[in-house]
Amino acid sequence: MSQLKSMQDVDLIIWLPRLAVHGGPRFLQIADALQAAVADGSLKPGDCPTPQRQLAAQLDVDLTTITRACDEARRGNLLEGRGARGTCVAASKVELTSVPDLSMNTTPPPDGVDFDDMLKQGLSQVLMREDHALQMTYHFEPTSYPVWSAN
Numbered sequence: 001m002s003q004l005k006s007m008q009d010v011d012l013i014i015w016l017p018r019l020a021v022h023g024g025p026r027f028l029q030i031a032d033a034l035q036a037a038v039a040d041g042s043l044k045p046g047d048c049p050t051p052q053r054q055l056a057a058q059l060d061v062d063l064t065t066i067t068r069a070c071d072e073a074r075r076g077n078l079l080e081g082r083g084a085r086g087t088c089v090a091a092s093k094v095e096l097t098s099v100p101d102l103s104m105n106t107t108p109p110p111d112g113v114d115f116d117d118m119l120k121q122g123l124s125q126v127l128m129r130e131d132h133a134l135q136m137t138y139h140f141e142p143t144s145y146p147v148w149s150a151n
Contacts (some may be wrong), residue, residue, distance in 0.1 A: 015049040030069035
C-alpha cells in the first residue's frame with residue numbers, strides 16, 4: 001500500500017502512500033494509509049514519516065490536504081508532535097479492559113477461597129481470646145520523639 005525507504009543521514013522515514021483516483025477524499029486516503037502502515041509494522045512508534053511539505057509535493061496535493069490527514073491521524077492517536085523532530089508515529093496507548101472497583105478499601109479474596117468462611121474463622125479466633133477488655137480500648141505506644149515543654 002505504501003513505499004518505504006530509510007534515509008541514512010537523518011532519523012526520518014520516507015513514506016509515500018499510494019492514492020486511488022476514485023478512492024474518496026485524499027486526506028482520508030492518506031490517514032487510512034498511515035493507519036495501515038502502522039498496523040502492518042512498516043511504520044513503528046517513534047518513526048517520523050516524510051515532512052508534510054515534502055509529502056504534499058511528492059503526492060502532488062495541497063499542503064492543507066496533508067495537514068487534514070495528519071489531524072485525522074492525531075485524532076486516532078496515530079501521530080504526535082515532537083517539536084523540532086516534527087510529527088512522528090505515536091506509541092500505542094494502553095487501554096484498560098476493566099476499571100477496578102475502588103469503592104471499598106479491601107482487596108479481592110484469592111481465587112478458590114471462601115471469604116465468608118475465612119471471616120467467620122477470623123472472628124471466632126478474636127472472640128476466643130480472654131482479654132476482651134484489651135480488645136475494646138486504644139493502645140498507646142510510647143514515642144521516641146522529644147516532648148517539648150512550654151517553659
